[in-house]
Amino acid sequence: MPMYEDRPRLPVGRESSGLEQGDVIRGLFVPDPVTDESFIIRGKGASYKFVKPRLPPHDILAGEKDGLLREMSKVPRAPFCVVVSNSCDNSGGDDLVLFAEVNEFTFSPPVEVELRAQISTLVHALAPRCSNSGCSAMALKQTPTGHPWCEGCAPSDPNTPVTEHPHATLIQAALAAGRTGADAEAARRAAEWMDISKAGTGHGTSFYMPAHPNAEFGFQRSEADLRTLFALTPSYVDYCLAQLGARRLFGLTPEAVRHLERSLDFLFARHPRDDHAWPSRSDLELKLVWLDQEIARGSARQHEYKAERDLLRSQTTSAARPVNDAGPVLVPPQAGADSGAGPEPEG
DSSP states (O other), rough: OOEEEOOOOOOOGGGGHHHOOOOOEEEEEEHHHHHHHHEEEEOOOOOOOOSSSSOOHHHHHHHHTTOEEOOOOOOOOEEEEEEEEEEHHHSSSSSSSEEEEEEEOOOOHHHHHHHHHHHHHHHHHHHHOOTTTOOOEEEEEEOOTTTTEEEETOOOTTTOOEOOOOHHHHHHHHHHHHHHHHHHHHHHHHHHHHHHHHHOOSSSEEEEEOSSOOGGOOOSSSSEEEEEEEEEEEHHHHHHHHOOOOOEEEEEOOOHHHHHHHHHHHHHHHOOOOOOOSSSSHHHHHHHHHHHHHHTTTTTTTTHHHHHHHHHHHTTTTTTTOOOOOSSOOOOOTTTTOSOOOOOOOO
């Protein structure tokens, strides 16, 4: 069953009011997120003051006081984005229009296929090469002098016996292990389907969008990154659609819109449970490994992690703990500690 459907022409002059939730837009100008380097001060005429890497605080505060503080960022054209604001809100023409970036879908490489490729590359790199200076083929033969030869260049002189290279059997076995034949290709394609199934039926920070059958759109397998929501004014969207080459290509079917809405619900309804409230003993043993790695790399939270690690170790090794791993290890969180010690934010 198709996931997309056609859309009528947008109303002239009020293009944004005709956008529906789930519409795919091509070529919209999307400002980059502002950073600490984005502050500028408006000067006289068309001049602006900015300092690399960023304006000092006193200039920013003075610009705020004078009403001259501005922000500057790049405005690249997005290949695709999807409307996530409600169709009713868009129709009014007054509310900000919400979008999410759409990026090409990438498969996670199957471990088996990846390892086979690495084996094949390694064998070809390390295997002996033919002694013929004009040949670079792999050598699985050798003469009594120890010179390696490939099958085609091996001497044909009956007085020069040619034998199998001592490592020929090992090389051939490694090549067989690294060969990417029909079985490996089938395994790769099966793994790709599992990636698609997980992305298309799960709920998380992304929304899977299959390729559109109309090749003119150039819309391949993609994902809408729901963590990148951004808002634009209706007049800005109108200008991009009417004058700057942006175009609504197609929309989602009602069923697909419901799945998008459910994904948005899931994104904003995350339940931040404490890491000590639900894992089993074996789960927490895995967390102990993670804590050790974070401490070893010098995490900024390593003092907190060390205290948690010591507490978890005392609980998971307790003699009173049943060995059948029947339920969670209940460890009260430390006072002042962050709930659920996941990876710390970068920056």
